[in-house]
Amino acid sequence: MEHTNTTEKILSAIEDKQITPLPKWYFTARNSALWLPGIVTTLLGAYTIAGVLYGILHAEWDNGIYIEHGNPLFLIAAIPLLWVISFGVFCVMSTTLLRKTSSGYRHTTLQLLLVSVASSILIGLLFYTITQNEDDNKVKTYYRYPTQHQREYFNIIFPKPAERNPASLRMN
């Protein structure tokens, strides 16, 4: 079959440079390399959600915080704030990675973010529900990272009124 001159030149260039197609597995691996961290960050986000839920529902309601900071901050104290921030970071990471996959560009960043947040929340709820059937001490170990320094972090973000301005406590 006859081809145009340009085609002949292109085919000779391919032959001269000994260019061969890259194998299929190379592209599969490259695409998986983007999907896999996306899935991992979604699962980490799910663990974070389960931890946040545990933190809120099993908060040791500390009257000290209520007296020191008042009602709204007392409620915030029950939320493991660092884990909420971590959840946000994981969701942004998985959104960025999913966007780079072969068909990720077809969706807006907001759509991908919503999918990432929704999947993390759903898997997180499932994870939390499953773990509730287990022994209390065992469950505690699952969520020890989200909850163990909760009070200390809270005190760093919201110092006690007295710590904010120690001079105000001085007696004249």
Add this chain to the structure above:
Amino acid sequence: MLESPIMHLSDEMLVIEAKKDQQHFAVLVDRYVPKLTHYIRRRSAATPHDIDDLLQNIFIKVWRNINEYDTSLLFSSWIYRIAHNEMIDWYRREKRRSTLSLDDEAQNIVSKLFAEEDLVAQFSSQEQRAQIKEALGTLDDKYKEILLLRFFEDKSYEEIGDILRIPPGTVAVRINRAKKQLQKSLTDYGTH
């Protein structure tokens, strides 16, 4: 001369067969050289020698990455994506500013883009062609590319999205903004 039956195969079938027999790849090259030559000419002020080099690089990339082609995508979108990326690399290498070379088509762009009869009539004469070209030159790169793909390469919103790797909604927004920017430039020329 007898026409080979492979000439009638779709692009997507040719890609599948090209992996086994390079003759099929040659048919794809034959099919896309004229289209991509037009695209490169419209997209740049490349010399015939530059165009040959660009075409060679594009088809080398197509051949090297042929196993990456996903049949859920039109082959034309995939090859235009490779061509688009190659053009960006070329601009970078040559340190040139992206341009639109629509010499013979400059007048048509106004009628293709705008329904307003006033604007079309105002820019129909030969001497105003330079003004249209100048107005096109003032557009942002992303707007130049999108107008070219939509109105001169006749690509659908979905195809443009696949070529530029952006959602179809973003394509619509960019086309709208590009038209507004061009309309403003043309109106400014008309009033001066």
